[in-house]
Amino acid sequence: MTTIAPSIAKTAQPKTAAGRVRKRLSGRVASLVAVVIALLWTTPTFGLFLSSFRPEDDIKQTGWWTFFTNPQLTLENYREVLFGSSSSSGRLASFLINSVVITIPSVLFPLALATFAAYALSWTRFRGRDWVYIGIFALQVVPLQMALVPLLSFFSQGVEVFGITLMPAWNLEGSAQFIQVWFAHTCFALPLGVFLIHNFMSELPGELMEAARVDGATHGTILRKVVLPLVAPALAAFGIFQFLWVWNDLLVALIFSGGTAETAPMTVRLAQMAGTRGNEWQRLTSGAFVSMIIPLIVFLSMQRYFVRGLLAGSVKG
Amino acid sequence: MDFFFDFAAEAPKLIQLLIGVVAFLAFVGLMLLLLDRAPMKERSWGHSLLLLGPALVLLTIGLVVPGIRTTMLSFMSGDSSQFVGFDNYAWMFTQPEAITVLRNTLIWVLLVPLLVTAIGLVYAVVVDKSRFESIAKSLVFLPMAISFVGAGIIWRFVYAYRPEEADQIGLLNQFVVWLGGEPQQWLQSAPTNTLFLIVVMVWIQAGFATVVLSAAIKGIPAEIVEAARLDGATPLQMFFRVTLPSIRPALVVVLVTQSIGTLKLFDIVRTMTGGQFDTSVIANEMYNQAFRYGEAGKGAALAVFLFVLVTPIVVYQIRSLRQRREA
Numbered sequence: 001m002t003t004i005a006p007s008i009a010k011t012a013q014p015k016t017a018a019g020r021v022r023k024r025l026s027g028r029v030a031s032l033v034a035v036v037i038a039l040l041w042t043t044p045t046f047g048l049f050l051s052s053f054r055p056e057d058d059i060k061q062t063g064w065w066t067f068f069t070n071p072q073l074t075l076e077n078y079r080e081v082l083f084g085s086s087s088s089s090g091r092l093a094s095f096l097i098n099s100v101v102i103t104i105p106s107v108l109f110p111l112a113l114a115t116f117a118a119y120a121l122s123w124t125r126f127r128g129r130d131w132v133y134i135g136i137f138a139l140q141v142v143p144l145q146m147a148l149v150p151l152l153s154f155f156s157q158g159v160e161v162f163g164i165t166l167m168p169a170w171n172l173e174g175s176a177q178f179i180q181v182w183f184a185h186t187c188f189a190l191p192l193g194v195f196l197i198h199n200f201m202s203e204l205p206g207e208l209m210e211a212a213r214v215d216g217a218t219h220g221t222i223l224r225k226v227v228l229p230l231v232a233p234a235l236a237a238f239g240i241f242q243f244l245w246v247w248n249d250l251l252v253a254l255i256f257s258g259g260t261a262e263t264a265p266m267t268v269r270l271a272q273m274a275g276t277r278g279n280e281w282q283r284l285t286s287g288a289f290v291s292m293i294i295p296l297i298v299f300l301s302m303q304r305y306f307v308r309g310l311l312a313g314s315v316k317g
Numbered sequence: 318m319d320f321f322f323d324f325a326a327e328a329p330k331l332i333q334l335l336i337g338v339v340a341f342l343a344f345v346g347l348m349l350l351l352l353d354r355a356p357m358k359e360r361s362w363g364h365s366l367l368l369l370g371p372a373l374v375l376l377t378i379g380l381v382v383p384g385i386r387t388t389m390l391s392f393m394s395g396d397s398s399q400f401v402g403f404d405n406y407a408w409m410f411t412q413p414e415a416i417t418v419l420r421n422t423l424i425w426v427l428l429v430p431l432l433v434t435a436i437g438l439v440y441a442v443v444v445d446k447s448r449f450e451s452i453a454k455s456l457v458f459l460p461m462a463i464s465f466v467g468a469g470i471i472w473r474f475v476y477a478y479r480p481e482e483a484d485q486i487g488l489l490n491q492f493v494v495w496l497g498g499e500p501q502q503w504l505q506s507a508p509t510n511t512l513f514l515i516v517v518m519v520w521i522q523a524g525f526a527t528v529v530l531s532a533a534i535k536g537i538p539a540e541i542v543e544a545a546r547l548d549g550a551t552p553l554q555m556f557f558r559v560t561l562p563s564i565r566p567a568l569v570v571v572l573v574t575q576s577i578g579t580l581k582l583f584d585i586v587r588t589m590t591g592g593q594f595d596t597s598v599i600a601n602e603m604y605n606q607a608f609r610y611g612e613a614g615k616g617a618a619l620a621v622f623l624f625v626l627v628t629p630i631v632v633y634q635i636r637s638l639r640q641r642r643e644a
Contacts, residue, residue: 033443034443034447037436037439037457041456041520041524045463047474048474061484062484064488094327097327098330101331104338108341109341114372116371117372117373120365121369126365129365136372139381140631142624143580143627145603146383146388146621146623147387148607149390149620150386151379154378175333178334179337183375187376187379190372190380194372218353219352220349244462250587250588270466271587274588274589284470285470291464291466292467
């Protein structure tokens with residue numbers, strides 16, 4: 001685009017030959033720019049993807065582009081990174097299960113809690129309602145990093161005020177450690193969740209609630225039968241955002257899930273492998289792909305909600 | 318090679334998941350039951366408290382109290398036993414290793430939002446109304462679905478280094494060799510290594526900018542575009558005089574969200590260099606100080622500083638969001 005001098009053509013359709021050339025050129029340059037960017041954005045992923053199917057020796061000795069002259073494919077890398085028995089293999093299958101176990105409740109709980117809270121803030125009346133809303137809303141500015149150390153000690157030491165134990169330490173062991181990961185993710189998701197769902201819910205027409213109330217419906221019925229179907233798109237957007245966030249999260253997992261195959265998710269394992277076995281490309285490439293596959297499926301199948309959720313959630317962290 | 322998958326070891330996890338889901342269903346059921354039982358009144362604290370209570374308790378435990386505790390910890394020594402005043406903050410702004418961290422964060426937060434916005438904008442403009450628009454946007458947007466850890470691995474592979482006599486396996490070094498240069502250890506030589514990490518973040522986030530800006534471009538009223546065309550505007554004039562001013566609010570959204578995300582960035586640095594070779598940033602250093610070196614005070618001070626940096630941007634973001642909703 002920079003090759004075109006900013007000159008002023010007098011008519012909308014260039015009538016002169018020079019005008020036509022200029023127009024076609026700008027189309028060409030634009031296409032070229034588009035192709036270059038698209039290539040730059042897809043080649044790294046493609047290279048990794050292709051490499052994950054190449055035999056170990058090939059990956060370590062030649063570039064993935066040599067595949068086109070020497071095509072050789074194997075599923076060995078995936079078998080090894082998922083189920084390999086040596087301690088240096090990924091054993092990712094275990095971590096994959098952990099990721100699933102962490103993610104499902106970490107999406108469900110914030111969804112429910114945020115929906116209830118947003119309903120209270122939009123459709124019940126009490127003094128100080130606006131202040132409570134502003135308070136929750138303002139919590140979005142608190143970075144995760146502010147909460148990590150104290151929340152961890154809340155789990156490991158309990159709560160003690162002036163020597164009186166208000167809550168004992170949780171002392172979670174084994175699979176029960178998942179609870180603290182769920183708990184942490186739920187806490188951190190609430191400000192954004194309440195904000196998003198409230199935005200949507202408070203726009204619903206008040207006559208609808210009034211009519212239901214006149215018919216003798218309780219808050220439970222109104223929430224279930226009237227509000228939920230109407231706010232479903234907002235719930236979907238927040239749910240997908242939260243799913244991606246939890247699935248791809250490293251920081252919360254590092255701190256609250258321990259680092260073992262017992263509870264840590266895939267991101268933690270991959271980060272470990274990248275650190276200690278940074279040159280074991282046969283495992284890193286296939287491992288990285290295993291971790292991407294589920295979010296990619298969600299992305300491709302629910303692109304619209306996905307984009308909406310990401311846009312809505314872009315301030316979180 | 319033997320393969321190994323121990324079902325017995327996995328069973329407790331699935332049981333735990335089941336417990337979690339059952340607890341969730343029980344919680345929702347109980348809430349609805351209680352809501353149905355309570356009589357409807359015009360103003361009733363009971364309902365509001367029931368609905369809001371769980372969220373408020375979790376927010377207090379998970380964010381409010383920890384935020385206050387961290388602020389207090391930032392004035393304490395590493396093991397939190399002694400009050401040290403502003404020592405931790407003094408450390409942050411005077412010691413060379415901490416200053417490197419602040420400098421890196423500054424480079425990140427200056428470059429990432431600008432590059433992301435610029436690339437996203439150019440791409441959104443050039444693919445606009447082309448035949449392949451939706452697939453072209455999907456391709457660039459795809460990295461958003463990938464974790465930062467996954468993206469870190471993808472790019473470490475691009476930057477991979479082999480000595481000169483061996484075949485290169487990293488794409489970047491292969492290009493250097495094809496062009497007659499010597500392969501480099503891209504991630505190890507400061508200060509350029511920070512730039513190579515920034516590339517990764519830009520690669521992930523550009524799709525976000527593309528989608529937001531593309532939507533804004535489509536929102537420009539057709540009459541304005543038509544009028545400019547009738548006045549004989551060239552593509553470049555069109556871009557600078559019509560497109561750019563019309564999508565200003567969307568540009569601000571992208572710049573702001575990218576600044577916040579970049580300030581809190583942790584995973585890329587941790588996966589790619591672990592903060593070695595002078596590449597650490599605030600969030601990564603906070604993790605190292607608090608969880609690896611046992612320096613809770615310094616970690617807390619870094620977290621508080623992050624909070625101070627992020628707050629004005631978020632406040633600005635929220636204000637502009639509200640203005641747009643009211644407009």
